[in-house]
Amino acid sequence: MLTLIDDRDLARTLRADVLAGLTVTPKWLPPRWFYDARGSELFEEITRLPEYYPTRAERAVLAGHAPAIARITEAKCLVELGSGSSEKTRLLLDAMLRRGTLGSFVPLDVSASALTAAVGELTAAYPELTVTGVVGDFARHLAYLPEGDSRVVAFLGGTIGNLTPPERTAFLTALRGALHEGEWLLLGADLVKDPAVLVPAYDDAAGVTAEFNRNVLRVINRELGADFDPAAFEHVALWDAGHEWIEMRLRSSRDQVVRIPELDLTVPFAAGEEMRTEISAKFRRAGLAAELAAAGFTLRHWWTDPDGRFGVALAQAG
Structure with a gap:
């Protein structure tokens, strides 16, 4: 750790x-x-509510396209920012391990206790994988991500939407600076829809x-x-x-x-x-592509759930 x-x-x-x-x-x-312990419990409860569609919609995208993501990226290392329990990420881990390229997983989260629990569970579930937890803040510590090549950084759950436009610019620019040319960002974004x-x-x-x-x-x-x-x-x-x-x-x-x-x-x-x-x-594809491009990423692939409520972007550092 x-x-x-x-x-x-x-x-x-x-x-x-x-x-x-x-x-x-x-x-x-x-x-x-x-997000103290009680807040994390409440959020997990929120994700199961009938009104709260983002978690189900994003999971549907990952379930449908994880094999394609593994094939396109040929990832050797998966990094997840704001990982929490990394529950949805197992869809990516499974697909990347089946592809035969993945060797390591690096979850980053501010909560040491949540991260310790997640790393223990993932190490037991994936003994063939090197799992290294990073207790850190994705807004401040991107430069400290473990070095490597063929990395994919996953930033899921629509968390990008909690940042103001200047904060998004700073975050995406810092992330591009932490990645090598050709490495990948997998970004989950909730979409504009009926209020x-x-x-x-x-x-x-x-x-x-x-x-x-x-x-x-x-x-x-x-x-x-x-x-x-x-x-x-x-x-x-x-x-x-x-x-x-x-x-x-x-x-x-x-x-x-x-x-x-x-x-x-x-x-x-x-x-x-x-x-x-x-x-x-909430985002529109064109607007998100423009923000990514301004930070030095090229949007290569875009998927949504069947109802078009949630988008997952796969962007490459240029």
């Missing part, structure tokens, strides 16, 4: 994010802090996404000694047609003041005030 982030680094980053986000108007918090389909995926009838959204407040309470009352914040999900993204927000249900002792910070919220906790951008 290669460890590029430790608990102290995470604590410093959380403090910086909370201080930056809660001292401006409008307020915001980055979505990475949803009647999009919004319920982020505002399910059972309220699981609402609990997931409020979990960021519980993380700040635990880690920074804050006194957020999660019940005093309502979950909001809306479609921003201008930016073509979903925004998740937390809306204060009353006038209140939150104290964060670890930052020596007092934060007022007015009744009805909203704080952004996530964007989830």
